[in-house]
Amino acid sequence: MRRGGSADIRPAPPGQVIGLDRVTKVHRTGTVAVTALDDVSLTVPRGTFLAVMGPSGSGKSTLLQIAAGLDTPTSGTVMVGDTDLGSLNEARRTVLRRDRIGFVFQGYNLLPSLTVEQNITLPLRLAGRAPDQEWIRALVDRTGLDGTLHRRPAEMSGGQQQRVAIVRALAARPDIVFADEPTGALDVRSSGHVLTLLRQIVDELGQTIVMVTHDPAAAARAHEALIMADGRIVDVIGDPTAQELAGRLSSLGGR
Numbered sequence: 001m002r003r004g005g006s007a008d009i010r011p012a013p014p015g016q017v018i019g020l021d022r023v024t025k026v027h028r029t030g031t032v033a034v035t036a037l038d039d040v041s042l043t044v045p046r047g048t049f050l051a052v053m054g055p056s057g058s059g060k061s062t063l064l065q066i067a068a069g070l071d072t073p074t075s076g077t078v079m080v081g082d083t084d085l086g087s088l089n090e091a092r093r094t095v096l097r098r099d100r101i102g103f104v105f106q107g108y109n110l111l112p113s114l115t116v117e118q119n120i121t122l123p124l125r126l127a128g129r130a131p132d133q134e135w136i137r138a139l140v141d142r143t144g145l146d147g148t149l150h151r152r153p154a155e156m157s158g159g160q161q162q163r164v165a166i167v168r169a170l171a172a173r174p175d176i177v178f179a180d181e182p183t184g185a186l187d188v189r190s191s192g193h194v195l196t197l198l199r200q201i202v203d204e205l206g207q208t209i210v211m212v213t214h215d216p217a218a219a220a221r222a223h224e225a226l227i228m229a230d231g232r233i234v235d236v237i238g239d240p241t242a243q244e245l246a247g248r249l250s251s252l253g254g255r
């Protein structure tokens, strides 16, 4: 892992997209201190689909927030490509998130008054960038959203709305997409479609996705699953099956 002391936001090198080195996060509320991440080191190579699992309170969301530059560690280093997030002020971190990181949430987070097309291109327009129409057209076709571009989110199913959110997350060609329980609000069938899509985005478009999920069946669609417990990574399972993940989680006493 290379470490940059410069405040420049540099492009991600071909190999590693995210690197955490000995990251600890202590949340303090009054006199109470909770160690949400305890000396975690992690490298996410480009072109991987990584699932993060673990019992409730094990630190999954904190890991995602810190790796995405939405929160800062108490100690340790977080690299996005060659950029050390610790070298950036809040304004520069915001720019890096906007330009280099995509987000997909359980609740889709679409703006109800905008059409699908406007939702997809809004972040780019807010950033003053012209959407790459060819890229967006390819994403829309791949996600089966052609024909829906002029609809409003309320006129679409949950699975369709999540696909819109995925296209929006990819519109700026980010280095990495963080997905927080992307199938948490979907039925089994729609979840399957969304997970197939996420896997295709990685395998066929070379994107990189880190997905936090409680669902072993969802995590089994990833290349690798990290298992967290008490703020630490306690296991890394390659080509996981839902059964082995469920077994590993139940051995930790959570889901």
Ligand SMILES: Nc1ncnc2c1ncn2[C@@H]1O[C@H](COP(=O)(O)OP(=O)(O)OP(=O)(O)O)[C@@H](O)[C@H]1O
Binding pocket: 027, 028, 029, 034, 035, 036, 054, 055, 056, 057, 058, 059, 060, 061, 062, 063
């Ligand atoms: N802002 C905060 N202030 C205080 N404590 C926090 C804060 N955020 C998280 N924590 C604590 O840090 C620990 C890890 O929380 P985190 O949300 O990362 O876990 P998680 O694995 O994502 O849990 P869940 O599966 O329930 O979402 C928990 O003990 C939690 O209560």
